[in-house]
Every structure is written in C-alpha cells, then in structure tokens.
Amino acid sequence: GDSVTQMEGPVTLSEEAFLTINCTYTATGYPSLFWYVQYPGEGLQLLLKATKADDKGSNKGFEATYRKETTSFHLEKGSVQVSDSAVYFCALSGSNSGYALNFGKGTSLLVTP
Amino acid sequence: DTAVSQTPKYLVTQMGNDKSIKCEQNLGHDTMYWYKQDSKKFLKIMFSYNNKELIINETVPNRFSPKSPDKAHLNLHINSLELGDSAVYFCASSQKGGETQYFGPGTRLLVL
Numbered sequence: 708g709d710s711v712t713q714m715e716g717p718v719t720l721s722e723e724a725f726l727t728i729n730c731t732y733t734a735t736g737y738p739s740l741f742w743y744v745q746y747p748g749e750g751l752q753l754l755l756k757a758t759k760a761d762d763k764g765s766n767k768g769f770e771a772t773y774r775k776e777t778t779s780f781h782l783e784k785g786s787v788q789v790s791d792s793a794v795y796f797c798a799l800s801g802s803n804s805g806y807a808l809n810f811g812k813g814t815s816l817l818v819t820p
Numbered sequence: 821d822t823a824v825s826q827t828p829k830y831l832v833t834q835m836g837n838d839k840s841i842k843c844e845q846n847l848g849h850d851t852m853y854w855y856k857q858d859s860k861k862f863l864k865i866m867f868s869y870n871n872k873e874l875i876i877n878e879t880v881p882n883r884f885s886p887k888s889p890d891k892a893h894l895n896l897h898i899n900s901l902e903l904g905d906s907a908v909y910f911c912a913s914s915q916k917g918g919e920t921q922y923f924g925p926g927t928r929l930l931v932l
Contacts, residue, residue, distance in 0.1 A: 739918055739919075741920070743923075745861075749925065749926075750910060750923045750924055750925040750926050751863075751910065751912075751923040752923070753920055753921075753922070756920060794861055796863065800917075800918050800921075801918075802917075802918070804865070804876075805868055805875050805876040805917065806851070806868075806914075806916075806917025806918045807853060807865035807868055807876050808853075808855070808863070808865065808912075808921055809865075810862070810863040810864070812860070812861070812862055813861045813862070813863075815861075
C-alpha cells in the first residue's frame with residue numbers, strides 16, 4: 708500500500724540555518740503530497756502542497772517540489788526562525804486509500820536563538 | 821469563525837466508560853475524517869465520511885463508532901474505553917477526496 712517515509716528527528720538548528728527535512732513516498736497512481744505543521748499543543752495546519760509531478764509548493768519561506776522520478780517531496784527553508792520550532796509531517800493522499808491522508812512519522816524541529 | 825471545531829478539548833475518564841467526541845465544520849465541505857495521534861505523534865486514519873456515508877473504515881476496534889447526522893457533523897462514540905485508547909483524536913474535513921484537509925484542534929483523551 709501507499710506509505711511515506713520521512714527523516715526522524717529531533718532536528719536542532721540555530722536561527723538562520725538552512726533546513727531540509729527529507730520525505731519519500733511509495734504510491735501507485737498520482738497522489739497529492741502535503742506538508743503539515745503541528746505547533747506544541749495545537750492541531751495540524753497545512754504548510755504547503757503539490758498535486759502533480761514537478762509542482763512546487765511554497766508558503767512562509769518553506770518550499771517542496773514533487774519529484775516523481777525520485778518519489779520525493781523534501782521540505783526546505785533557507786533561514787529558520789525560533790518560531791518555526793514544531794513537528795512537521797509529510798503526507799500523501801491518493802485514490803488507493805480513499806483520499807485519507809497517509810502520514811510520515813513526523814520530524815520534530817527545534818530552532819535555538 | 822472556527823472552521824473545524826471539536827468538543828471537548830480534553831477528556832479524562834475511567835476505563836470501561838463510554839464517551840463521545842463531537843466535530844463540526846462550517847466550511848461547507850462534503851468529506852469528514854477522524855484521525856488518531858498516538859503518544860509518539862504518529863497519525864492514522866480511522867474513518868472517513870462523504871455526504872453522511874461511510875467511505876473509509878480502517879481496522880479500528882468496533883468499540884469505536886462514528887455517526888454523521890448531517891454533512892457538517894461527524895461524531896465519534898467510544899464504548900468500554902481502554903487504557904490504549906488514550907491519544908489525541910483529530911477531526912478534519914475537505915471539499916472532496918484528494919483536496920486539502922482542514923483539521924480541528926484535537927481532543928486529548930486520557931483513560932485512567
């Protein structure tokens with residue numbers, strides 16, 4: 708079945724450092740790909756998404772490109788801030804799973820001043 | 821206005837009790853979901869409804885029963901609560917399958 712693998716944290720970075728969180732997926736068909744963020748004690752918020760190959764999603768300085776050839780959707784940000792500290796989830800949604808979100812295990816990010 | 825709301829936000833109860841969690845969305849979406857987040861933060865789909873009809877019913881114990889009285893509501897009833905049911909339960913909705921899902925704030929259930 709469909710699945711998502713993302714690097715496990717925790718990841719600790721200094722403010723203004725470059726961030727990459729790797730995410731790869733296994734799916735049949737053409738799923739949509741998402742990054743969600745969960746701040747401490749809160750629900751999940753959509754960070755960005757891409758619905759087809761070579762699409763780039765971007766929001767709040769974060770970017771990810773849907774790479775079908777490498778089945779990847781890595782999250783990047785050029786300069787992280789303390790306020791970016793959160794748990795980041797990569798997810799896919801496809802017809803195989805009735806369009807439910809299939810999540811990776813989450814990557815905890817801590818940004819220090 | 822809150823797009824997806826859940827009540828209660830916190831729920832502490834004894835083993836063996838029956839409890840319900842309510843979810844409402846005011847986005848006019850057709851599809852609603854329940855997800856469970858365990859203590860390691862792993863998220864897994866439990867149920868999905870489209871226009872009040874059950875679409876996804878993952879392998880969860882039949883002590884869990886969803887009910888959708890109308891398109892804007894999807895409630896989760898849990899019978900005979902067990903310690904392992906302790907988790908955060910998230911409701912979500914989307915216009916249709918495959919589109920962005922919007923999540924509620926979660927219900928933190930603790931079974932003692």
